[in-house]
Amino acid sequence: MMNTILLWAGTFALFCFALAFAIATFRLMMGPTPQDRVLAVDTMFINGISIVLVLGVHFATSVYFDIALLMALFGFLSSTVMAKFLYKGEVIQP
Amino acid sequence: MNSLPLWASIPATLLLIISGVLTLSGALGLVRFNRFYSRMHAPTLGNTLGITFVLLASALVSSALQQRPVVHELLITFFLIVTSPITAIMLMQAGVRRDPRQPVSTDE
Numbered sequence: 001m002m003n004t005i006l007l008w009a010g011t012f013a014l015f016c017f018a019l020a021f022a023i024a025t026f027r028l029m030m031g032p033t034p035q036d037r038v039l040a041v042d043t044m045f046i047n048g049i050s051i052v053l054v055l056g057v058h059f060a061t062s063v064y065f066d067i068a069l070l071m072a073l074f075g076f077l078s079s080t081v082m083a084k085f086l087y088k089g090e091v092i093q094p
Numbered sequence: 095m096n097s098l099p100l101w102a103s104i105p106a107t108l109l110l111i112i113s114g115v116l117t118l119s120g121a122l123g124l125v126r127f128n129r130f131y132s133r134m135h136a137p138t139l140g141n142t143l144g145i146t147f148v149l150l151a152s153a154l155v156s157s158a159l160q161q162r163p164v165v166h167e168l169l170i171t172f173f174l175i176v177t178s179p180i181t182a183i184m185l186m187q188a189g190v191r192r193d194p195r196q197p198v199s200t201d202e
Contacts, residue, residue: 003098006155009107013148016114020121024137027124035130035189039137042181043124046141049170050117053148054110057155065152065167072170076177083184087191 010058014051021047038082045075102158106151113147116140130189138182146171 021044028040049068056064120140127133149167156164 003103005107006098006103006110009110013110013114016118020117023121023125027133033130033189033193035185035192036133038188039130039134039185040124042185043121043137043141046137046145046174047117047121050113050141050145050148053145053152053167057106057110057152060155060159062156062164065170069170069173072173072177076173076181079181080184083181083188086188087184 007058010054013054014058017047017051017054021051034086035083038079038086041082042075042079045071045079049075098155098158102154106154109147109151109154113144113151116147117144120144130193131186134182134186134189138178142174142178145174 024040024043024047028037028044031037031040049071052064052068052071056062056068117140120137123136123140124133127136149171153164153167156167
């Protein structure tokens with residue numbers, strides 16, 4: 001009974017995250033400046049982490065936690081590296 | 095998921111619905127505002143709070159299923175709360191540096 005409610009809430013959350021992912025993809029394609037595209041990629045990473053975690057609740061396993069943690073790490077790394085590249089023009093200073 | 099008790103289902107349901115609405119509002123702010131400095135703040139706030147609620151729901155369901163407190167999902171929350179402002183600040187600095195003709199305080 002209540003598990004049915006949790007299932008529908010998970011479906012609603014997945015729908016919202018997928019719509020947010022599509023909106024971020026629109027901003028990634030239509031963004032006028034490169035900063036907008038980097039911001040859209042960061043938003044897409046966080047929406048992907050949310051989708052993976054809701055799938056972990058949905059299937060009641062803890063395997064998805066590791067994938068979510070790795071996605072958080074690499075999302076932060078890629079966003080920071082691209083912001084540093086846009087700021088300086090190079091990533092690693094000699 | 096047949097043995098999930100009632101005291102864990104209803105808060106997890108509410109947390110999932112609130113997180114979906116918050117994340118969708120953050121993404122709508124990404125497409126609705128018309129300048130980069132306005133578009134900057136909406137996804138950071140909405141997405142951080144939304145993923146915090148998703149992680150709280152996940153920790154609650156895992157704790158209820160395994161009959162013991164499972165708090166390792168809060169690691170992602172802590173990591174995102176630490177690293178999200180760093181990304182925002184660095185993107186802001188890049189935007190200000192790459193667009194010097196447009197001052198920050200004007201509208202439109």
